[in-house]
Amino acid sequence: MELKLEGEAINPRHGRRGCLEATFDGETRQLEGSDPLLLLETLAGILRKADPDVILTQWGDSWLFPEMDRLEQRFRIDLPWHRNGRPPGTTRKARSYFSYGRIVRQEASRFLAGRWHIDARNTFIFRESGLDGLVEIARLSRIPVQQLARTSIGTAMSSIELLRAHQDGILIPWRKQEAEEFKTAEELLTADKGGLVFLPPTGVHGDVAELDFASLYPTIMAKFNVSPETLDCPCCPGRNVPEIGRRTCARRRGLIPRVLSPLIEKRARYKSMRNETTDPALRRRCDQRQNALKWILVTSFGYLGYKNARFGRIEAHEAVTAYGRELLLQAKETAEAAGFALLHAIVDSIWIHKQGITERETKELAEEISRRTEIAVAVEGIYRWLIFPPSRTRPGLGVPNRYAGVFRDGTIKVRGLELRRRDTPRFVAETQEAILAVLARAGSLQDLGALLPSALSVLDARVQELLDGRIAPADLAVTKQVSQNPEDYTRACDTAVAAQSLLARGIRLAPGENVQMVYSAGGDRDPASRVRPLAFSSPDYSCDTEKYLDLTLRAAGAILGPLGWDESRLAEQLRHAQRR
Known part of the structure; x- marks a missing residue:
């Protein structure tokens, strides 16, 4: 059963609220x-009739349940949220906290007895992996589903490690007390390089294949026995870690490899089942479960170097990246020996070029x-064409993991561009996506030129809609995160103006909350009028057309720039068209 407010997905705490909609058994x-x-x-009647196992809400934790509580107290009516008639289920207070250089907001939680409540706006795992992925991680971590839905993926990973340690009879420290070892400046520079990156050449390329290591860092930890207690062990000569002068134990298998190996194997089985089945429902379930395991595996590497992780150690983290750099170099050398040219590489992926490249040789x-x-x-795939946009600050250089391309099967892949960013207005993202959809019709690199007029026409039409004021406010909304209490801002930045x-x-917005705003008057001296x-x-709103035009041309230029139509040329063409 789903409970949400009708209309646009605007946080109801911020003022605008539509009718409450209840959806169950295909009926709304x-x-x-x-x-x-x-x-x-x-x-109350709907809840009794539907008797749902799961209640999925939008803004349920932060607004819907508190609002229903207020109405229940006012009219002395108890809604049958709980199946067994117990008093209100477990709740957790909202809080803001600092993590990895940013403020994070964790909303209050409302748990139900006898059924699950999942707030789609207050969950990472459900949003990324669906209900099947959530249940998969709950089984592995032994964290109750409602609690897990509101828990970070790192906490789930930590719980899996603690469970394995308990099963294996390993003492679990109450708090981590092991400090980082002293290193000379030279040792630090050698060990703390991170992942290896080869910058891409800017422009548009054809006959490019992308190859990816499968779960590279977790596999390194499992295969090379990288764990805090196995690094530089005193029991054996061990196995040398490339470049950094450390060893891993060759006699005892570490805790982290014992945790990760079953997860890697299980994810591989789910991916195999997903690719082999013809049942769409089974394919979706397998994909959600393997995706949930992917996030666990990704997090395992970060937690290995996390200062507060009970089974973390920065030296082990550095050993993993050292192995990763060596393996990526081996992949590069192997590709070049086979006659391929390396275009780009980043941590666990390489992009290679060869004229007339075939699926077989790849x-x-x-x-x-x-x-x-x-x-x-x-093999991730072979691209019909692939664009590496230049850096905005250093136009002569490419940017790692920022590209757009079309595989030979017609699939579009985009990374790092505006349509992938959460703070991009929907109008801008959809414009960039529409341009890509036109260019995706090109069967090869040589066909792109013939489609440029169509792509420019799409851009012109979208810009005209903007200039005519035909874009809804929700499509122009920009989402920003509030980093402090509204009254604590000393500079009138856009986020501060909107929050105030x-x-x-x-x-009142708390630190870490998001605020959606529309640029309204960029040239106004009064900061309060900017957003x-x-x-x-209101329906008769006025927006800062110049600001949105700039954002739109920037997004279009990221795609069309390598084809000869950068942001400045697009702006000049627009000015010329307006003069006519």
């Missing part, structure tokens, strides 16, 4: 809010790299 009912008593009675290369490195390498505007209306909270944007 609107609950009119003008009569609160009738709303409560209707909702697969053979992947198998050869796998044989040499003893770690599975998969809400505060003036009695709506307007989305929740208070």
Whole structure:
């Protein structure tokens, strides 16, 4: 059963609220809010009739349940949230905390008895992996589903490690007390290099294949026995770690490899089942589960170097990256020996070029790299064309992991561009996506030029919609994170203006919360006029057209720039068209 407010997904705490919608058994009912008593009675009837196992909400923890609590107390009605009639389930207070250089907001939690409540706006694992992925991680970590849905993936990983340590009879420290070992400046520079990156050449390229190591860092930890207690062990000569002068134990298998090996194998089985089945439902379930395991494996590497992780040690973290650099170099050398040219490489992926490249020789290369490195390498695909946009600050250089391309099967892949960023207005992202969709029709690099007029026409049409004021405020909304209390801002940045505007209306945002805003008057000297909270944007709103035009041309230029139409040329063409 799903409970949400109708209309655009605007945080109801910020002011705008539509009717409450209840969806179950494929049917959606609107609950009119003008009569609160009738709303409560209707909702109670729906809950009794549907008797759902899972209640999925939007903003349930932060607004819906607190609002229903208020109405229940006012009218002395108890909604049947809980199946067994117990008093309100476990709750957890909201909090803001600092983590990895940014403020994080964790909303209050509302747990139900006898059924699950999942707030789609207050969960990472469910958002990324769906219900099947959530259940998969709950089984592995032994964390109850409702709690896990509101828990970081790192906490789930830590719980899996603690469980394995307990099962193996390993003492678990109450708090980590092991400090980082002293290093000379030279040792630090050698060990703390991180992942290896080869910058891409800017421009558009054809006949490019992408090859990826499968779960590289977790596999390194499992295969080479990298764990805090196995590094530089006193019991045996061990196995030398490349470059940094350390060893891993050859006699005892470490805790971290024992934790990760079953997860790596299980994910591989799920991926195999997903690729082999013809049942769409089974394919979706397997994909959600393997995706959940992917996030656990990704997190395992970060937690290995996390200062507060009970089984973390920065030297082990550095050993993993040292192995990773060596393996990526081996992949590069193998590809070049086979006649391929390296275009780009980043940590666990390489992009290679060869005129007239074929699927067969690419697969053979992947198998050869796998044989040499003893770690599975998969062919992500062969691109019809691939664009590496230049850096905005240093136009002569490419940017790691920022590209757009189309595989030979027609699949579009984009990384690092505007349509992948959370703070990009929907209008801008959709414009960039529409341009890509036109260019995706090109069967080869040579066909791109013929499609440029169509791509430019799409851009012109979108820009005209903007200039005519036909874009809805929600499509122009920019999402920013509030980093401190609204009154604590000393500079009138856009985020501060929006947060203070809400505060003036009695709506206080806590550090770490997101605020949606629309640029309204860029040239106005009054900072309060520059942006307007989305929740208070009226139908006859006015937006900062120049600001959105700049964002749109920047996004279009990232794709069209390597084809000869950069941001400045697009702007000049627009000015010329307006003069006509």
